Amino acid sequence: MSDQPFWAAEDHPKRPLRVENGVQIHSSRGTVARTWWSRRFLAVLEELGVGGRLARGRSYARSGQIVSCEIDAGSVVALVQGTRPTPYKVRIGIPAWGKEEWGRAEQALAADAWYAATLLAGGMPTEIEELFAGLGLALFPTSQRDLTMDCTCPDATVPCKHLAAVFYLLAERFDADPFEVLALRGRDKDTLLANLRRRRGSGAAPEPEADRPVTPLGELLDSFYEAPAADLTRFAPARPAPGALLDQVSELPIAVRGRRVRDLLRPAYTHLAAD
Template sequence: MSDQPFWAADDYPKRALRVENGIQIHSTRGTVARTWWSKRFLAVLEALGVGGRLHRGRSYARSGQIVSCEIDAGSVVALVQGTRPTPYKVRIGIPAWGKEEWGRAEQALADDAWYAAALLAGGMPTEIEELFNGLGLALFPTSQRDLTMDCTCPDSTVPCKHLAAVFYLLAERFDADPFEVLALRGRDRETLLANLRRRRGSTAPEPVVEEDAVPLGELLDSFFAAGDPDLARFAPPVPEPGAVLDQVPELPIEARRHKVRDLLRPAYEALSTP
């Protein structure tokens, strides 16, 4: 009997089978994560001993080997095409917050509408992680127990290249939509925003309280003074260079095997440099 494991038999090709219209990440070189929350996600994987093996799946993610990927409360399920005819099923689990935990989180977010405004603008303020930590909630996994990984491929190494490819895709999806991070913890975009509106109360206008008018001459010393000393916190988040490219459909043409979106990205980054 051959010493070769059964999955290394010669009847399977050495390279992964190509996928028609597969899902591929936009980054063709260098780092994948651009926003702080996606970088934090990959950094957490590094700290948990997972990140060192992620490079195994980078080429899979870039070449479009991912057939499908669905993010739901507490889980990510994907199909990744390998060397066998049937795609491998990848499952990643992160504990979703329960009703009581999300109740505390939503109330804290509703108490300061700035967080919802920042999320709707396509950003996630760094303070949100501190806010959740103060409630005893971790936005990202904190230990190996918070992260489960499974793939139907025969590779005994965890994560295998198929799992690693999905992690890269998740990082890029988080870049494009920070609500995806919260969806993984148990709240999709529509449900979260509806709950925040409900917790902020009625949308009816507040009654106007009439006050005695003060002569303008008595207000001149303070008329032009700034009211809130921390106005910078209300500034909209600065989008990443080329973020608009991630919001438009991919053009069905390529130039020297490079996607038009990737060729345009350096130009956007150059224009954003002072």
């Protein structure tokens, strides 16, 4: 970024230029993050000293100043419209895991039926961060070295309002699709689920019934009706994000005052979920 402050150029308007059909967050007020993984993402930014400056981009994110945003392995690239005619290019980098690291991660996920079932159902297990930590892997950045930020705007402050707006958008996108978090670390949803199915299906063949030791029924009567010592709460179904149904249907080929019908309906779904 340039050392020249963004207000130095007097020939540019103070208000950002409006964007037609810009990408915007759907939360008009209050907290953006609704799920544990999205809240954890913003909490990590706070711990790294970034969160205190995120409010600078809230109005940008809510007014649709983001022209585009693409998440790929290790990077987020976005275009954000500011006060100048040309949108600013925003880059956010997080190191992607390599083949060996993802091999260990997928094996650990596939080995536990709870993790595999939750992911295959489209959810994010609450203990997944601890599982990765046990493998020496961090789902979210752990230091400033794990997070790079850059914007082509002249504002010297990091993050600038354009970067902050993209962080808000990421938090909401993580709410809608937890697999975007894993995509940043280098594994897209389709590849991850395909690898989990393959690993779950390639386990060792079950032991033949005839070769298994058989315990006489009389020795099992004292404990036959006892419930197994298991925490059944971890098998609770994953709760879908509000508005997830809207993301499953095709977009209507009409618009209301320039806005998509899906975007107009989403606040109603969020309100119903809150009730």
